Amino acid sequence: MKLRQVGKTDLFLSEVGFGSWAIGGPNWAFGWGPQNEAEAVASIRRARELEVNWIDTAAIYGLGRSEELVAKAVKGHRKEVIIATKCSLLWDEAGNLSSSLDGESVRRECEMSLKRLNTDFIDIYHIHWPNDDARIEEGWLTMHRMMEEGKIRYGGVSNFSDAQIDKVKNIGRVATSQPPYSMFRRQIEDKHLQYCSDNTIGILAYSPLHSGLLTGKFNIRKIAQNDWRLRADEFKEPNLSINLKFVKSLSTIVEKYNKTMLQFAIAWVLRLDGISSAIVGARRPSQVEEIVGGSGWQIEEEDLEEIDRLLEERKSKIKEKNGYLPM
Numbered sequence: 502m503k504l505r506q507v508g509k510t511d512l513f514l515s516e517v518g519f520g521s522w523a524i525g526g527p528n529w530a531f532g533w534g535p536q537n538e539a540e541a542v543a544s545i546r547r548a549r550e551l552e553v554n555w556i557d558t559a560a561i562y563g564l565g566r567s568e569e570l571v572a573k574a575v576k577g578h579r580k581e582v583i584i585a586t587k588c589s590l591l592w593d594e595a596g597n598l599s600s601s602l603d604g605e606s607v608r609r610e611c612e613m614s615l616k617r618l619n620t621d622f623i624d625i626y627h628i629h630w631p632n633d634d635a636r637i638e639e640g641w642l643t644m645h646r647m648m649e650e651g652k653i654r655y656g657g658v659s660n661f662s663d664a665q666i667d668k669v670k671n672i673g674r675v676a677t678s679q680p681p682y683s684m685f686r687r688q689i690e691d692k693h694l695q696y697c698s699d700n701t702i703g704i705l706a707y708s709p710l711h712s713g714l715l716t717g718k719f720n721i722r723k724i725a726q727n728d729w730r731l732r733a734d735e736f737k738e739p740n741l742s743i744n745l746k747f748v749k750s751l752s753t754i755v756e757k758y759n760k761t762m763l764q765f766a767i768a769w770v771l772r773l774d775g776i777s778s779a780i781v782g783a784r785r786p787s788q789v790e791e792i793v794g795g796s797g798w799q800i801e802e803e804d805l806e807e808i809d810r811l812l813e814e815r816k817s818k819i820k821e822k823n824g825y826l827p828m
């Protein structure tokens with residue numbers, strides 16, 4: 502698989518990264534329903550066989566479980582894989598979630614992630630959410646101290662505004678930014694893309710399939726009752742029908758390329774040079790096999806224009822029905 506350089510770092514990531522939120526399982530508020538753990542491990546191994554060279558996880562995914570499964574999947578091959586994980590979201594014994602960027606908390610979280618990942622270094626450590634805005638400088642400073650200690654190779658931010666990155670970038674280099682980006686969430690095109698280019702920050706785009714909606718196979722009836730997607734606006738009526746109708750409207754364009762809708766949605770994200778990689782979630786090896794086909798080819802300009810037009814139509818319909826535009 503083609504690699505892309507992250508900013509001006511010596512990190513070269515495969516165009517598709519393995520997203521391991523869903524494999525964390527159902528034991529928390531943002532779980533994706535039941536997950537077969539052997540299949541989760543097999544999915545990561547299949548991704549590696551298909552030249553996916555990096556994995557995105559987070560302490561919070563499955564309350565530590567995702568990191569443990571990543572460790573299991575890469576056992577004996579740690580140095581051949583780039584692992585990105587995240588801090589700032591905490592949980593207590595009852596599973597209640599909170600946020601902290603207190604320096605000691607960030608250090609403790611990092612040590613716990615190293616343990617769960619069974620490694621002595623993290624390749625890219627992201628602040629997951631800047632909810633604890635008053636302490637983002639403190640959290641960032643701690644991460645940079647841990648870099649000097651060799652526990653972290655690169656520091657990244659996720660879900661940060663440009664103003665929040667401004668607050669930390671002079672303390673220490675921001676190598677990556679991890680924002681959402683898909684046909685349904687294009688906000689980074691307004692300013693963030695340019696901001697990251699100006700500051701040589703690599704963008705790792707998350708949820709390129711809009712968590713399954715853009716796969717061309719999404720069926721709400723197959724979603725488990727404890728899957729977080731049932732609570733999300735884009736997955737509820739009237740939006741769900743509008744979204745799935747949009748996906749259907751792309752079929753003629755997609756067929757031209759002899760690709761699947763899912764591969765098309767990934768290639769659409771990768772069309773921008775500023776994107777260092779698209780993080781795509783998978784729960785079974787067969788899903789991974791389709792996902793990797795999203796890399797290495799281009800969508801023609803005239804088709805991109807038609808997609809823009811169809812997306813505008815979708816937006817108007819959602820606005821008309823809701824009186825507002827969801828994320």
Ligand SMILES: NC(=O)c1ccc[n+]([C@@H]2O[C@H](COP(=O)([O-])OP(=O)(O)OC[C@H]3O[C@@H](n4cnc5c(N)ncnc54)[C@H](OP(=O)(O)O)[C@@H]3O)[C@@H](O)[C@H]2O)c1
Binds near residue numbers: 713714
């Ligand atoms: N930094 C952050 O705040 C943040 C936030 C969100 C995500 N992320 C990262 O980005 C990754 C990807 O985002 P995401 O997990 O939201 O979703 P995504 O990549 O947009 O979609 C992944 C989902 O699509 C479905 N899928 C994948 N391959 C498929 C196939 N071949 N056929 C049919 N369905 C398929 C699967 O769901 P089902 O099979 O269950 O339908 C899968 O879990 C996450 O895993 C995580 O690592 C980061």
